[in-house]
Amino acid sequence: MKVLEFNNVHRAYKRGVDVLQGVTFCLEAGEVVGLLGKNGAGKTTLIRIAMGMIEAQQGGVRIFGLDPRKDALEVKRRVGYVSEDQILPEFLSVAEVIRIHRGLFPTWDDGLERRLRERFELSPKARIKFLSKGQARQIALLCAVAHRPELLLLDEPAGGLDPSARREFLETSIQLLNETGTTILFSSHHMTDVERMAGRIVLIHEGRLLIDDVLDDLREKYSLVLVPHGPEGRRQQLQGLKGCLSVRDQGDALHAIFAYEPGRCRSVVERELGIPNAYCASIALEDMFIELVGGRS
């Protein structure tokens, strides 16, 4: 059963400035998908469209088969949402926030809540406005997770947190995965977190879907190829090769990402460009990200 479905989603904020152009992908139950992209690529917009906070101007989104704008209440009851810029009402105390969430979510799990609040060492009377960013995020995570949602939408949840807070966040998510098999869509800039948690990667670049693939396949089936500079037009030629995703000019050589494993890349480059023994190796996620979306591509 498809838990989350984006279908040809278009969204622009100003006329002529498209944030999302025809993004299509979906999540099955139990999947963990990492959403990657540069700042401003449209990740936050995509997640907000899923939550029903923004409307897709073209195309549609379905959560559990429902429209998050029309059936907002039911969708929000079954979804957990944590975002970097999400703020809780500042005048409430921690206990009050939890009480309100208990009242709003019928599937609230008191045991899970107790475990989490003991682990985060939360104090009931503390006021939200006097908490640090990490503590506020922990409460947001608790509230998003304690009602055992079927889908977790995390928009840079560990943004601005110190490494230990980030690790705790990760551990909590993994625990939830273990216990309930929640479907998770999360966007993050911390590649190590993504590599630990994600089963699949979706990369959005300039509003378009660039990669939608299993993470392990990405590691094994995509390669970095270094081609020395050469005559004019070599770059275009390289770019035009089948299986080439991007080419970057990095001073010393041309860096290209191919959707083939290293061995096959080497033979392709040798055959098409006549360069034997070009450097071809599998590439870590962070480097692939930089190659694909960073700099002049």
Added chain:
Amino acid sequence: MLDLLRRDPVTGSYALKFGAIIALNAGVMAGLAITLPAASSSFKLGRLGSLAFLAIFTWACLSIFLTFGKAWERCRPFDMALPISGRKLWLSHILALVLSGLTFLALAWGVLEALFRALGKTPLNPAQLRQALADLVIPVSVTLILVVVLLQSIRPSLYRVRLGHYYLICWIGIASAGLGLILALAVLPPLAALAPLVIAVWLGYRTYRSVPAAFTLIPLEAYGGEAAASSVQVGAVSSQIRARAWDQAGPGATRGAGFGWFLFRLLYLKPALNTFAALFLFPIIILWGFFLSGFLSAWRDIELPQFSNVILSGYLLLSFLPTQTKRLPLIDALPVSRRLLFAFLTFPSLLALSIGCGAGRIGAIVIEKSKLLVKYQESDSEYFPPYRTKSPMIRIPGQYCEIAWDGQPPEIRSPWGESHPVYQLPLYRGSRITVYSPFSTPEGSSPQFVALQISRAIRTIYGETVPYQEILNRYLEVSDNQGVRLKQGQLSLLANYPGLKPQGEIALFPALMLMIGVTWLFMTTVYLRACRASVTDAGRVVIFSILVAVAIGSSVGQAAAMVAGVVRPDVGAAFLRILMRNMADATPGGNLAVWIVCTLVLLGAYWIAQSQFQKIEVLPGRPTR
């Protein structure tokens, strides 16, 4: 220095927005101020009254500006990092405040002065208001300077004073004292203004010396008990104590009424500044409703504009909305129904208006039951019907007059053939439609005719038949100059004919609520339509300002039309009331039908606004580009 002034938080967009609103409000207030003395013969603003009225109005506008217009933020946080001394920043902030305050005053006074000068040639002649305005220039300016210096002397080391409850109460005290100072200075000789000026300069200098080289973000001492306690609590407490604290805090969920209270606090009361605004605005809405209801007209014959300020009333109810939409990101991710949220956004203000208006209407109806509605007297009042006369005329409430759609009212003919032209007024200058009093008794009417008209008036208004000969014998006599006058002071119908109950009451309450409610919900719909991600914050401010401008413009336009003699509010009000009475008579069920129709239309407008609310896009902040 000029550069600093330009960068000061005060001269940001907020201050300009407020300033424009305040200056325009002057026109509105002027409009209201004019219609007040015009309406009633017994209500005249004396010198003190004019001073007090203008002083309160001016100082209220300035106080609003000083409360909400970033007066409490002494510099931008960015400027704190620059190598500019704290004293310079502090001084520039004071200058910015005083200059903008004086500018707005100049704008508002300019508008008022122009208006009063235009009115000077009319019979309304607000000469006293004009004089009061001139008297107030120095007191208000001096008080502004003193109050600004006082405000900036509160905790001068902070770059921004957070408006918690304590400071708000201090501010209320200072503002009230300021008003008293203005009134005192207005009645004292002009030289008395030197004293507060000297105090201001001295206090300013002392504070200037004490401002540190750099502003700080938080004071050295604990800000208040709360923060210190919480920061100690979080973290450094043993798990056992924590567990016990949690057991005490208790399980249980916030539902129902508790949740409703949370929503109310979220949308109206927090942060502390919003509580202030709510405490200020809700009583104003209740009073506004009360003044609209016509209670004063029933009680003391003070006629206030009832229908002409509908758009402005709509805007009054709207004024919460922009701040509230900014609070929505705090709960948009939660499964809270948008219908519920919309109800919370709309019901409180609507309820406040209903309470004021309803109480006034109930009071008015109760009073009118025991009030004589048919009068025969002279009057200075310009109010219809009919007009300022030397000899007595029959005076009845507006809704018992009639409308002549073609400008040809029927002749009133007595059984013995006497007839006189009826007194009529056009709906607006040049209109064919006229409103006339069917019980006119112009000069030259015989006593019998007068008695006949009185009898007919009683018949129409009370439904009882009192033969005109009885009235003639009982009440009327011929005066020296061949006029007809009452034997005794008053036409004491109620005493002589107990059991007289007025008929044809009109359902003003649903009509008023409908007009205001629909206008307000329409403006709400327009604003909500702009609450989308594709509209920038600045765009929303523009749209809201347009709504404000329309609202205030309509009132100003109405006042101007009145001043120019194009329309008369009493005629307009009478026209609407006659229409309402005719509709109530024509429909089965009378006023009940009016109630039902008004409720249904209002519900329809509510539903439209609500569906617009369900489509808005709530964003915590601009997405990163």
Added chain:
Amino acid sequence: MQLHVNPSDELPIYRQIMHQITDAIAGGRMAPGEQLPSHRDLAGQLVIAPLTVKKAYDELERLGLIVTQRGRGTFVCERLPAVEPAQRRERLRDAAQRLLRQAALSTVPFEEVLSLLEEIQKGME
């Protein structure tokens, strides 16, 4: 036994787990019939997605190195599959290449590499 993963390594995480378990079995650190931690336990321990652990275990099971019994857990197989000699060599080729390249970069002569290997071999017994 203690596993650890490095998310930024070239190898996918599931392969790292597979390699470590395979090495442990080959080196005798894990005995036939010994129980492996469950998906969830290992996922929580290593802070990785449980599906990744499942993938590793599924692959190992396909290779015949471990077996999952419903309701009881995952165990090292009693009888390990015979590995074809060619395959065995292939597995080691990458590691050997890396080792020799590293030695060349550090200008360590081949004889020293051989003696290093013998030293480590002795330590493992």
